[in-house]
Amino acid sequence: MQFETIIGLEVHAQLLTESKMFCRCSAGYASADPNTHVCPVCLGLPGALPVINHGAVQATIMTGLALTCSIPEYSKFDRKNYIYPDLMKGYQISQYDLPLCGGGVLPLVIDGKRKDIGITRVHLEEDTARLVHRTANGETYSLVDVNRSGVPLMEIVSEPDMRSPEEARAYLMALRQILRYIGVSTANMEEGAFRCDANVSQRTLDGSVIGPKVEIKNMNSFRSVERALAFEVERQRKALRDGEALVQETRGWVEDQGITVSQRTKEFAHDYRYFPEPDLPPLVLDRAEVDGIQSRMAELPTARRDRFIEQYGLNEREAELLTVEREVADFFEVTVDGDADRAREASNWITGEIFALMRDSGLELDDVNISPEQIRELIELVGEDTINNRTAKEVLVAVHETGKSPREIVEERGLAQVSDEAQLLAVVRSVVDEHPDAVTDYQNGKKAAIGFLIGQVMKQMRGTANPGVARSLLEQTLAERVTS
Ligand SMILES: [Zn+2]
Numbered sequence: 001m002q003f004e005t006i007i008g009l010e011v012h013a014q015l016l017t018e019s020k021m022f023c024r025c026s027a028g029y030a031s032a033d034p035n036t037h038v039c040p041v042c043l044g045l046p047g048a049l050p051v052i053n054h055g056a057v058q059a060t061i062m063t064g065l066a067l068t069c070s071i072p073e074y075s076k077f078d079r080k081n082y083i084y085p086d087l088m089k090g091y092q093i094s095q096y097d098l099p100l101c102g103g104g105v106l107p108l109v110i111d112g113k114r115k116d117i118g119i120t121r122v123h124l125e126e127d128t129a130r131l132v133h134r135t136a137n138g139e140t141y142s143l144v145d146v147n148r149s150g151v152p153l154m155e156i157v158s159e160p161d162m163r164s165p166e167e168a169r170a171y172l173m174a175l176r177q178i179l180r181y182i183g184v185s186t187a188n189m190e191e192g193a194f195r196c197d198a199n200v201s202q203r204t205l206d207g208s209v210i211g212p213k214v215e216i217k218n219m220n221s222f223r224s225v226e227r228a229l230a231f232e233v234e235r236q237r238k239a240l241r242d243g244e245a246l247v248q249e250t251r252g253w254v255e256d257q258g259i260t261v262s263q264r265t266k267e268f269a270h271d272y273r274y275f276p277e278p279d280l281p282p283l284v285l286d287r288a289e290v291d292g293i294q295s296r297m298a299e300l301p302t303a304r305r306d307r308f309i310e311q312y313g314l315n316e317r318e319a320e321l322l323t324v325e326r327e328v329a330d331f332f333e334v335t336v337d338g339d340a341d342r343a344r345e346a347s348n349w350i351t352g353e354i355f356a357l358m359r360d361s362g363l364e365l366d367d368v369n370i371s372p373e374q375i376r377e378l379i380e381l382v383g384e385d386t387i388n389n390r391t392a393k394e395v396l397v398a399v400h401e402t403g404k405s406p407r408e409i410v411e412e413r414g415l416a417q418v419s420d421e422a423q424l425l426a427v428v429r430s431v432v433d434e435h436p437d438a439v440t441d442y443q444n445g446k447k448a449a450i451g452f453l454i455g456q457v458m459k460q461m462r463g464t465a466n467p468g469v470a471r472s473l474l475e476q477t478l479a480e481r482v483t484s
Contacts, residue, residue, distance in 0.1 A: 003203065004202070005202060006203060007168050009168060009196055011194065013179055014185055014186075016186065020152065021125075021126040023041035023042050027151045059154070061285070061290060062294075067104035068104045069103060069122060076095070076282040078275060080272045086129040086131050086149075096274040106174055118159030122155070122157075127149065127151040129147075131144060172196060181299075183298065213248055214260075217250060224253060228260060249262055249265040301326075308322060312344075314344075321355075322347060335373075353393060378395060378406045388417055418464050424466070427457055434456075435452075450474055450478070
């Protein structure tokens with residue numbers, strides 16, 4: 001039997017608002033002491049009334065617009081009822097039948113080909129409190145930290161359009177990139193600001209066998225999503241081939257064993273008894289507000305990549321590398337500073353030396369001690385022949401280590417390139433005198449020997465010799481030696 005994999009993803013992303021979704025408590029819970037960002041609303045005390053955080057509504061609409069969703073004029077919040085220790089009120093305020101954003105698209109590029117993944121909806125809800133599980137004296141117990149309760153959470157639901165674990169991973173990376181570009185979420189998966197549940201099933205290409213849909217939870221990194229899905233695809237295909245019964249269920253990914261295990265079957269599925277939230281007014285969205293949000297939205301990664309190719313004459317690969325993270329794209333454009341002639345050099349420095357520095361040191365761009373202005377200065381120093389490319393790389397490392405400007409470092413360390421012919425000629429002559437074998441090789445037609453001699457000149461000059469001038473002086477001197 002030939003199977004096709006069907007994958008749909010649900011992503012929960014925490015929004016970067018100052019305050020929580022329905023109260024004025026700070027939403028920044030990560031570094032706070034437990035249970036310090038709490039009030040009667042997010043503690044779920046009887047009689048406390050929620051108030052809508054419009055910043056969260058706008059961030060959700062901006063996300064919808066970035067995914068080319070339609071934004072209806074009328075939306076509302078609903079109660080999703082269930083009981084769990086981390087759910088303070090016994091219900092979660094969410095959105096059921098009238099979400100803030102309807103059908104959209106996220107375009108992916110897979111193996112050089114464009115593939116559009118449908119977005120079913122984007123809606124807004126509140127996060128739950130956090131349970132911390134402990135063991136002491138052989139007993140296990142759980143603690144509740146209410147700081148996270150009521151933090152704005154956006155749910156982005158895709159259509160079941162993905163056909164492989166690799167496509168699912170590409171979708172998540174593209175989605176994270178967009179959320180970061182428009183600045184609505186850190187979308188950091190390891191910190192729990194970007195969580196993914198996956199629905200996966202199998203069907204035969206002719207449609208004669210359709211396997212049940214299985215939901216997978218507990219995946220904490222892009223890699224674990226890909227691994228969990230790959231495991232599940234194989235498990236389901238084997239069961240279908242062997243004629244074993246597969247059930248519609250929820251399974252959890254067990255990272256250290258690399259397997260999924262059954263958590264809940266359909267018989268125990270929740271009935272959430274949704275109904276409209278009586279404590280909140282419906283959301284009526286006027287066109288002007290939606291247009292205003294659209295006009296404030298940052299340029300999206302694909303648009304920026306295309307513009308980089310067009311405006312700066314970069315190739316596709318360079319443009320791709322420079323636009324993966326918004327910070328890098330911004331850094332590049334400040335370096336170029338409107339002068340397209342500088343784009344090539346700027347791209348080379350950033351994707352070459354800066355990326356290498358980040359890789360070697362494990363630092364993010366923000367933590368690298370080099371500014372776009374300093375890269376520009378370095379490009380100028382090379383352009384005006386003050387230093388050569390090799391010295392420039394040394395200077396860059398020194399800028400990162402000392403925080404001094406490239407010009408200061410060149411002056412302090414005497415790294416300025418020497419183009420003065422009289423000074424270079426003296427060195428050239430001494431090198432020629434010291435290496436008669438190389439001179440003989442050169443005169444016997446081994447022209448490559450001049451490379452060795454230039455290297456010797458560079459060595460004596462601590463890399464500061466102008467290589468072009470050094471070469472022509474060497475050629476001249478060697479020619480004279482032949483005739484003399
Ligand atoms: Zn509160």
